[in-house]
Amino acid sequence: MRSIFLAIALLASGLNISNSLADCFNQAGQWYSIDPDYLRAIAWQESRYNPKAINYNRDAKGKITSTDYGIMQINDATLRNFRKEYPALTPEKMRADPCLNIYVGAMVLRRNFNQYGAGWLAVGMYNAGVKNREITIRNRYRYAMLIDGHYKDIRAGKIPRKIIERN
Secondary structure, three states: OHHHHHHHHHHHHHHOOOHHHHHHHHHHHHHOOHHHHHHHHHHHHHHOOOOOOEEEEEEOOOEEEEEEEEOOOOEHHHHHHHHHHOOOOOHHHHHOOOHHHHHHHHHHHHHHHHHOOOOHHHHHHHOOOOOOHHHHHHHHHHHHHHHHHHHHHHHOOOOOOOOOOOO
């Protein structure tokens, strides 16, 4: 009965049922109890929805200190930590499988929520980390406000609500 109401609601909203149910943002959001549009907002900020994106983080001297991969820009240090639990996670998989990348990004955000509360501090930590240096605190706040703006723009239709289907 519940699935009938879901199908009717999706049809009434003008969404394609197969896209909505197959969408990795929706699936990861449901799995980790996070609004999928927050995940989209992060993906928009991090990569403009580019599943092949790579970013090299550099220190003041220009030396590469870490690398971010895929649609959610999963950092290689985060991957090293997660490989203790999930040994098969690799940078190559983060770029080759956007759905996996979205799930890993959602897991990062959920763990931040679980540890620091479901608020902007945890959202800011997705990008700026957990250290309590003055610059990090400012960067967390700035990042969280960017995500809030992107979320509102997605909800208002100003930023496209990207659908990513499993490969």
